[in-house]
Amino acid sequence: MIRTEKLNKRFGKERGVFELNMEVDKSSIYGFVGPNGAGKTTTIKLLCGLLKPDSGKAFIDGIQVLPKNIAAIKKKIGYMPDITGVYDQMSVWEFLDFYGAAFKLPPKKRKKRIMEVLEITNSSHMIDYQMTSLSRGMRQRIGLAKTLVHDPAILILDEPAGGLDPNARIEMRQTIARLKELGKTILLSSHILPELASICDKVGIIYKGKLLVQGTVKEIGQQLQENLVVNVTVDSGTEYAKQFLERIDGVENVTILDQSQLKFIFSGTRNEVSGIVKCLVRNDVPVRWFSENEADLENVFMGITKKEDQS
Ligand SMILES: Nc1ncnc2c1ncn2[C@@H]1O[C@H](COP(=O)(O)OP(=O)(O)OP(=O)(O)O)[C@@H](O)[C@H]1O
Numbered sequence: 001m002i003r004t005e006k007l008n009k010r011f012g013k014e015r016g017v018f019e020l021n022m023e024v025d026k027s028s029i030y031g032f033v034g035p036n037g038a039g040k041t042t043t044i045k046l047l048c049g050l051l052k053p054d055s056g057k058a059f060i061d062g063i064q065v066l067p068k069n070i071a072a073i074k075k076k077i078g079y080m081p082d083i084t085g086v087y088d089q090m091s092v093w094e095f096l097d098f099y100g101a102a103f104k105l106p107p108k109k110r111k112k113r114i115m116e117v118l119e120i121t122n123s124s125h126m127i128d129y130q131m132t133s134l135s136r137g138m139r140q141r142i143g144l145a146k147t148l149v150h151d152p153a154i155l156i157l158d159e160p161a162g163g164l165d166p167n168a169r170i171e172m173r174q175t176i177a178r179l180k181e182l183g184k185t186i187l188l189s190s191h192i193l194p195e196l197a198s199i200c201d202k203v204g205i206i207y208k209g210k211l212l213v214q215g216t217v218k219e220i221g222q223q224l225q226e227n228l229v230v231n232v233t234v235d236s237g238t239e240y241a242k243q244f245l246e247r248i249d250g251v252e253n254v255t256i257l258d259q260s261q262l263k264f265i266f267s268g269t270r271n272e273v274s275g276i277v278k279c280l281v282r283n284d285v286p287v288r289w290f291s292e293n294e295a296d297l298e299n300v301f302m303g304i305t306k307k308e309d310q311s
């Protein structure tokens with residue numbers, strides 16, 4: 001639903017977005033991760049047609065983002081900027097009605113739709129609140145409701161959980177997950193990594209304007225991890241298991257963690273891991289559990305950016 005081809009936007013010498021190739025599948029959530037100044041907002045603005053690229057292409061549901069296609073693009077996208085503008089003199093209702101009118105929804109349909117979007121974002125009770133009286137969390141929810149008014153297929157949310165307290169972040173995550181269930185394709189940015197891991201189908205890591213990797217959290221972890229870290233739980237005999245493991249090719253650093261658990265590093269391929277289990281079982285090591293440590297996003301990110309800085 002979203003695709004870019006070698007997208008470039010330069011601000012001076014080193015800042016901007018460079019050779020960005022991004023792909024977001026239909027009805028999925030794509031987490032766009034990177035530290036402050038990495039180029040997330042710039043990329044998002046390029047996708048929405050708010051910035052013009054120096055070179056490269058961006059496509060929204062097959063339509064190229066070009067000035068002549070902007071009307072069609074706007075219909076497809078719900079864009080929530082990192083800062084939701086303040087409309088002091090309006091109530092929540094008036095604010096949403098204003099957007100509905102801007103998208104030319106007929107009044108009757110508009111009313112129904114506003115009720116729906118307020119319901120989706122758990123904001124029905126705020127309908128008559130003044131925009132100025134809203135807390136940060138409330139404002140964020142109304143900002144999301146606004147992006148939904150014209151029922152776009154694609155949602156592009158720039159830091160939707162920015163500045164929210166932990167409970168409000170969880171609620172925002174749940175709402176986003178629900179929107180995916182409603183069939184929306186969602187691109188969201190964040191500089192907080194663990195937050196994205198739980199709801200995203202795919203993650204792209206951007207650093208200094210370059211998209212360093214993209215894939216599922218697991219895939220990215222696997223790309224990065226040169227050695228597998230494996231945990232084994234046995235019913236008894238950790239010492240026997242340790243001696244046994246140390247004889248297997250590619251197994252290193254066998255560590256006994258406690259009475260039933262061991263950990264080791266395996267430099268072989270993933271396909272060879274099952275061979276280790278077989279070997280252990282055949283030799284009467286009472287294996288109860290065998291698992292590969294999943295790389296967590298935080299470590300993956302640190303590893304990837306360190307590599308980039310060294311290169
Ligand atoms: N209009 C502009 N003029 C000059 N430089 C800009 C402009 N917009 C962005 N930049 C620079 O481009 C880089 C990327 O900025 P961008 O806002 O895309 O980062 P970001 O990943 O969204 O960061 P944050 O997490 O802080 O929102 C930064 O170095 C920024 O200073």
Ligand SMILES: [Mg+2]
Pocket residue numbers: 040041042082158
């Ligand atoms: Mg930003």
